Amino acid sequence: MKCSIMVGAVCIFLLGTTAVRAHSPEGELFFAVQFPDNAIPVMDGDISEWDIVPESPYHLRNDRLSAPDPSILTAPRGSADPSDLNLHHVVGWNNSQNKLYFMSEVFDNIHNIDREDVARFWDDDALEIEVNPSAVAAGEKNLEGQPVNQFSYKWSVPPLEGQYQYIEPISTYTWFQDGTEFIDFGWAFDGEMFGESTYYYEMAITPILALSRDEASSKEGSEILDLEEGTTIHFSVNFGDIDETGGEDNYNSFWGVSTDVPCCNATSDLVMAELDPLLLEALATRVTAVEEVSWGRIKAGTTR
Numbered sequence: 001m002k003c004s005i006m007v008g009a010v011c012i013f014l015l016g017t018t019a020v021r022a023h024s025p026e027g028e029l030f031f032a033v034q035f036p037d038n039a040i041p042v043m044d045g046d047i048s049e050w051d052i053v054p055e056s057p058y059h060l061r062n063d064r065l066s067a068p069d070p071s072i073l074t075a076p077r078g079s080a081d082p083s084d085l086n087l088h089h090v091v092g093w094n095n096s097q098n099k100l101y102f103m104s105e106v107f108d109n110i111h112n113i114d115r116e117d118v119a120r121f122w123d124d125d126a127l128e129i130e131v132n133p134s135a136v137a138a139g140e141k142n143l144e145g146q147p148v149n150q151f152s153y154k155w156s157v158p159p160l161e162g163q164y165q166y167i168e169p170i171s172t173y174t175w176f177q178d179g180t181e182f183i184d185f186g187w188a189f190d191g192e193m194f195g196e197s198t199y200y201y202e203m204a205i206t207p208i209l210a211l212s213r214d215e216a217s218s219k220e221g222s223e224i225l226d227l228e229e230g231t232t233i234h235f236s237v238n239f240g241d242i243d244e245t246g247g248e249d250n251y252n253s254f255w256g257v258s259t260d261v262p263c264c265n266a267t268s269d270l271v272m273a274e275l276d277p278l279l280l281e282a283l284a285t286r287v288t289a290v291e292e293v294s295w296g297r298i299k300a301g302t303t304r
Ligand SMILES: [Ca+2]
Pocket: 041, 042, 043, 044, 045, 046, 047, 048, 049, 202
């Protein structure tokens, strides 16, 4: 997301005053794959647990992503150049953990992390996820004096001066940070750390309907959404591609699931899917394959 106004060193993000649109893209649903209890992914940047997720309707690739913002780059849905930026996202959920899981695989010709001001994560390659569990309209989000009902989870890695997480609009609660039961993030990469590379991101969150603005009572006073099959929430997932060294606001492109301008307002519908038989089948095959490998090793007399 581009910074709207800088007030001193603080960025004010304006959500815009354009007409309220209910959902974007209009009439479209996105699906979170249901992970059974024995296949919950670990948030470590190794995305191999996501292999069992059937392609359709869960995998979001370039053909589902748009670059609608004229202040950055306007490009129609599906027109991303995969040699410049190739995105792949999957969202999942689990009933007993009551968590949402996000996976992103990002090939980028140049991974750039060199912002002068560590707070300006949008001057470097960044993954930006918004979640609005109460699924309210744009005009009802994060109203002044009301509990927070839309959350942004933004990540720029590797960490710079230790900074890599940008939780908005409240970033100061110690219980609401990476490494807690509410937010768990992991990342890894292949290739050149600051060059041509594929970065892998995994994030688990507990969906909060209403986060108290009173810090002392915030944890106990917050209301959690109980995820069930068919629950529909609002979300967006975006990636800002910076390829240029240094500078400010030098986006190469900014791709997301929504066609809304400005971006990053969680206006896409995300449905918690039922257990998918194809996933269960893939899981059974994977378990069998692991067992066969183990037996093969035992028979061959090799350990490990
Ligand atoms: Ca993992």
